[in-house]
Amino acid sequence: MSSPLLIPRNRRKQGIYLSQVGNRLIAGLLFFTLSMVPAGCSFTPTGHFSQPPGIPAKAMVENVPFYAQDELQCGPASLAMALNWSGVDVKPSDLSPEVFTPGLKGSLQNSLIGSTRRHGRVAYPISGAGPLMTEISAGHPVIVLVNLAFSWYPQWHYAVVIGYDQVEEEIILHSGLTEAEVVSFWTFNNIWKRGDYWGLLVLPPNQLPALAEENKWIASVAGLEKTGQWEAAATGYATALERWNQSFIAWMGLGNSKYNLKELDSSADAFSRASQLQPENGLAYNNLANVLAEQGKLEEALTAAQRAVDLGGPFQDTFRQTLAEIKRMKKNKVE
Amino acid sequence: MLKKIMRPVALLLVVSFCLLNFNVPNAQAKMVGTDAVIAGQQAADQRAQVADFMAREDVKQIMTQYGVDPVEAQLRVDSLSNEELANLANSIDQLPAGGSAVGVIVGAALLVFIILLITDLVGLTHVFPFVNSQK
Numbered sequence: 001m002s003s004p005l006l007i008p009r010n011r012r013k014q015g016i017y018l019s020q021v022g023n024r025l026i027a028g029l030l031f032f033t034l035s036m037v038p039a040g041c042s043f044t045p046t047g048h049f050s051q052p053p054g055i056p057a058k059a060m061v062e063n064v065p066f067y068a069q070d071e072l073q074c075g076p077a078s079l080a081m082a083l084n085w086s087g088v089d090v091k092p093s094d095l096s097p098e099v100f101t102p103g104l105k106g107s108l109q110n111s112l113i114g115s116t117r118r119h120g121r122v123a124y125p126i127s128g129a130g131p132l133m134t135e136i137s138a139g140h141p142v143i144v145l146v147n148l149a150f151s152w153y154p155q156w157h158y159a160v161v162i163g164y165d166q167v168e169e170e171i172i173l174h175s176g177l178t179e180a181e182v183v184s185f186w187t188f189n190n191i192w193k194r195g196d197y198w199g200l201l202v203l204p205p206n207q208l209p210a211l212a213e214e215n216k217w218i219a220s221v222a223g224l225e226k227t228g229q230w231e232a233a234a235t236g237y238a239t240a241l242e243r244w245n246q247s248f249i250a251w252m253g254l255g256n257s258k259y260n261l262k263e264l265d266s267s268a269d270a271f272s273r274a275s276q277l278q279p280e281n282g283l284a285y286n287n288l289a290n291v292l293a294e295q296g297k298l299e300e301a302l303t304a305a306q307r308a309v310d311l312g313g314p315f316q317d318t319f320r321q322t323l324a325e326i327k328r329m330k331k332n333k334v335e
Numbered sequence: 336m337l338k339k340i341m342r343p344v345a346l347l348l349v350v351s352f353c354l355l356n357f358n359v360p361n362a363q364a365k366m367v368g369t370d371a372v373i374a375g376q377q378a379a380d381q382r383a384q385v386a387d388f389m390a391r392e393d394v395k396q397i398m399t400q401y402g403v404d405p406v407e408a409q410l411r412v413d414s415l416s417n418e419e420l421a422n423l424a425n426s427i428d429q430l431p432a433g434g435s436a437v438g439v440i441v442g443a444a445l446l447v448f449i450i451l452l453i454t455d456l457v458g459l460t461h462v463f464p465f466v467n468s469q470k
Contacts, residue, residue, distance in 0.1 A: 072434040098411070103401025106434025110423050114414030145433050148462045149451055155462055158433040178464055187458040187468055195431065219416070222369045227414045253369040283367050290366050314379035315367055322365045 049185045051166050052130040055137040060163035060172065061085070064141045066179040067092050074176065075099045075107025078143045078158040079115060081174055082202035085141055088119045106156055109145060109198065116202050117223050120232040124201040124209050124220045129189070131211050132199055133164050138210035140201055144173070147194035156195070205236035214244045222253060230260040248277045248284075255287055267291045282311035286319050289326060298330050370416055378417070387417045390424040397427055 051057070064085045069077035069092070076095040083090050098115040099107040116123035126135060126142065135142055141162050148155040162180065163172035169185040201209055205224070208217060221236030234257035240250040255270035268291045275284035285308035292301035305326050308319040371378035378384075391412045398408035412420065423430070454460040458468030 075433050078433075097404065097407050100434075101398065101401045101403055101432060103403075104432035104434070106432025108423070108427075108430055108432050110415055110419055110430075111411055113419070114411050117414050118410070145431060146461075147431070149460050150454075153447060153451075154431065156431040156433040176464060181464070183461060184458060184468060187461050190459050191461050219373055222373060223414070223416055223419075225369055226416060249369065249372055252372045256366065256369050259366065283372055287366050314376045315371075317379075318365060318367060325365060 049129045049133075049166075049169070049189065052134050055134055057167055058163070058165040059133070059137040061136060061139055061141045064160060064162045064174065066174045068177045068179075072105055073100060074158045075112060078160050078174075079112050079202070081160045082141055082143050082200075083116070083119055083121060086121050086202050086204050088121060090119065107158065109200070112143065112158075112200060113223070114227070116200075117227045117229060120205070120224070120229045122201075122203045122205050122217075122220050122232075122236055123223060124203055124217065126199040126201060126209070126211070127197045129192075129197070132161060134210050135199075135201060136161060136164055140203065140209065143200040143202065144192055145195040145198045146188075146191040148191055151194060154194075157191075161199070205232045206239050208239060208243065212243070214240070214247060215249075218247065218249050218253065225253070225256065225260075228260075230257045233257040234261060246277060248274055248281070251277065252284065252287070255284075255291070259287070259291055264291055264295050268295070280311060282308035282313050282319055283315060285311070286315065286322050289322050293326050293329060298326060298333065301326050302330065374417065383417075387420065390417075390420050393424050394420060394427065 064081055067077045067080050073092055073096060076092040076099055079095050079099060080090055080092040083095075095115055098118065099111040101108060101111065113123040113125075126132065132142055132144075141160050143158055143160055146157050146159065148157050157175070159173045159175035159181075161171060161173045164170065165172070171183050171185065171188040172180050173183065175181050203209065205221065218237070218240055221233055221240065224230075224233040224236060234254060237250045237254040237257060240247060241254065244250065251270050251274035255267045255274060258264075258267035258270060268288060271284050271288035271291060275281075275288060278284065285304045289301045289305035289308060292298075292304060302323075305319070305323040309316065309323050312319070395405075395408045395412045398411060399405050403411070415423065451460055451462045452466065455463050455466040456468055461468075
């Protein structure tokens, strides 16, 4: 039986059959691959990667350490690289409990964002090749989500982009087990497109993105409040106010952060500034009233609270509670 | 015996459910948080607050089912804004979870292996670090 010369008849038939399948398989694969290429993929790799104005032809972010990932741990590894660059001393293994979800065999984007905040850094999402290269040229590494394979066989993967080269048409990234891997624009565009061109900046709160948008930055800083990172949040709002000093929300955020840091004078100042910017909005008066009450300035607090209630709006229930509470405090003081 | 235990257990459950209700965010806060300032009208809506509370409980429970430590699941949920959380609660199963492994392809079928090898060579995909497309 074991001799190749003694193949029974039926086996020989099977062999022929298998080789036919093999031919068909190869033909099918070729057809499949060729039919894949034109589908939405341009052959001109520079299409998505044309150079945004005002940035150099090549750039590389120094000081981004590399961590080779463990099995399934590209999320913690990528985040550790970005956090280390931003000045937070953590290892991928420290971050794994914060971002990795065993049942999903991976890390969700929101978990990366939440973990960034828990370490006092601003998580600022970006999208697209132009912003990517602009941020790199400004010295900010970018975490990217790519799909290395196809939508029908997804291989989701996080990597950290640290450089680009417009002349060679290459992207440089820390990925998987490879430090400073070089990938062509063409390939990178293909895999990043399947990740919806999602990128994430991990920034110290005193450092704005190169393409900072006012509301987006402030919302990103507000995320720090969620994790009780009040010091970082205060810095983030102050940084916003250096550029956009008329931002009502940034003054409100600064007031709230200072309040939670028990810096009541600074908090009251910030809410006053906010109330001057939007005198028709009760929110600033309401929060100011609470701070003043805590400072023992009950008369001023009462005026501010009354003002908020008079202005009304969606938060009027809260405003009424504030007023009632201050009236109660005043009454207690008299007695 | 069982009856004897039932009463205190039931009582404990009632008490803990009562405590649970007090966790509805902002129900008692007189300061308006920055996230609520940003969300405006929506955040002031009581029903939206309850919906947010429920979404947080949902996501926490799903995370726990997916093997995340319960304390850690709470911390993860706390670190997100209402908007981010709603997004997560609606689609946690469909969201990409980046976790590409070094040996990810080992378990894949030969057919998939060959397809990906070819597409890697063309530069459409980038599954294998040892394949460097020359595009």
